[in-house]
Amino acid sequence: MAGCFFKDFETEVEKLEVATRFFQELEALSGGMESDMHIENPVKTSTGVAIGTLMAAQCVKDYIRTFKFVQGVNQAIKKARSKFPGQTIRIIYAGTGPFATLALPSMFEFSGEDVKWTLLEINEETFQTLKHTIQSLGLEDRVERFVRCNAVQFKPDDSTFFHILLSETMQHALVREQQVSITSHLSRFLHPEGFFLPQEVKVEVALFNPAKRFKQLQGQNVEKDLPSYSNIKGTALAWNRQMADAVSRGDSFPVFPFSFEKGNADYTQLILQTTIHIFENHFLYPWESGLTTPLILDQWNNSKNKELKSYCIQYQVSENPGFNFTKK
Numbered sequence: 001m002a003g004c005f006f007k008d009f010e011t012e013v014e015k016l017e018v019a020t021r022f023f024q025e026l027e028a029l030s031g032g033m034e035s036d037m038h039i040e041n042p043v044k045t046s047t048g049v050a051i052g053t054l055m056a057a058q059c060v061k062d063y064i065r066t067f068k069f070v071q072g073v074n075q076a077i078k079k080a081r082s083k084f085p086g087q088t089i090r091i092i093y094a095g096t097g098p099f100a101t102l103a104l105p106s107m108f109e110f111s112g113e114d115v116k117w118t119l120l121e122i123n124e125e126t127f128q129t130l131k132h133t134i135q136s137l138g139l140e141d142r143v144e145r146f147v148r149c150n151a152v153q154f155k156p157d158d159s160t161f162f163h164i165l166l167s168e169t170m171q172h173a174l175v176r177e178q179q180v181s182i183t184s185h186l187s188r189f190l191h192p193e194g195f196f197l198p199q200e201v202k203v204e205v206a207l208f209n210p211a212k213r214f215k216q217l218q219g220q221n222v223e224k225d226l227p228s229y230s231n232i233k234g235t236a237l238a239w240n241r242q243m244a245d246a247v248s249r250g251d252s253f254p255v256f257p258f259s260f261e262k263g264n265a266d267y268t269q270l271i272l273q274t275t276i277h278i279f280e281n282h283f284l285y286p287w288e289s290g291l292t293t294p295l296i297l298d299q300w301n302n303s304k305n306k307e308l309k310s311y312c313i314q315y316q317v318s319e320n321p322g323f324n325f326t327k328k
């Protein structure tokens with residue numbers, strides 16, 4: 001089943017079926033958590049929330065996300081093996097969820113001698129299910145360490161670098177969850193030439209016309225249609241290794257000031273649009289996943305708003321991380 005993520009499919013429905021079956025098999029292995037609907041156990045921390053066991057499991061069903069991440073991770077492993085020949089590739093995966101979803105298909109492909117995973121998970125119930133999943137599938141030899149911890153405070157046992165850092169602990173526009181804090185902390189344990197996955201999460205400020213988008217959605221390719229319903233004003237944050245290292249050294253998040261005028265009368269919403277560059281040619285584009293659905297910042301009636309408006313936006317880490325947004 002896990003190998004299906006690397007096949008070519010003719011239709012999106014086939015991919016959805018694969019992701020759904022993958023979820024059902026893992027869910028059955030876990031003892032039927034979906035019927036136990038009270039597994040609503042998020043963990044709150046000073047740098048954001050960690051979603052509960054059931055929600056983390058259900059991320060599998062965000063199937064375009066799952067396919068693209070699984071394939072990107074697999075490609076990064078292959079690249080790391082050719083870049084660091086003769087070495088066991090060490091991967092740190094922070095925020096595994098109950099099924100280590102983004103790792104499992106590659107765990108079946110690469111032996112424990114080729115690739116070793118350090119798996120971090122904060123939520124006790126999720127962590128227990130994770131261990132049970134890996135053991136039931138006979139994949140324990142792929143795991144270097146299972147660590148139940150807050151990844152923002154994790155310290156490795158020794159000073160050997162990891163070759164790949166992987167985390168998908170985010171929502172759209174990097175709000176609420178802890179992707180930024182986790183990856184800025186863990187980046188120091190990544191080999192200087194190692195791979196930071198996703199390579200970049202780009203959050204752009206855009207003007208948006210929802211009516212146009214709705215029309216264009218009727219059977220057309222979203223990437224090709226993008227310019228006509230959204231007008232990008234600029235990048236509010238490009239979260240990549242360089243930025244993560246700067247923030248962990250104490251730099252502030254960039255401030256993005258911008259304004260717009262009457263000329264933009266076609267648009268009625270100000271949005272944050274997310275694009276995730278997972279690895280090399282693997283991108284998760286706006287609208288493809290819950291992670292890349294636009295976040296509405298402001299809306300207006302364009303016939304009444306003729307004057308120039310100025311905005312200022314900056315990311316901030318707190319117990320509810322996200323963009324701090326002011327308007328004049």
Ligand SMILES: C[S@@+](CC[C@H](N)C(=O)[O-])C[C@H]1O[C@@H](n2cnc3c(N)ncnc32)[C@H](O)[C@@H]1O
Pocket residue numbers: 049050051052055056057059060094095096097098100101102120121122123126149150151152168169170178182
């Ligand atoms: C969005 S789910 C994704 C699960 C899985 N990686 C996937 O892609 O399907 C994020 C997972 O990260 C865990 N998590 C969030 N913040 C964490 C932290 N600070 N330390 C360790 N785990 C964390 C959550 O408990 C949750 O299981």
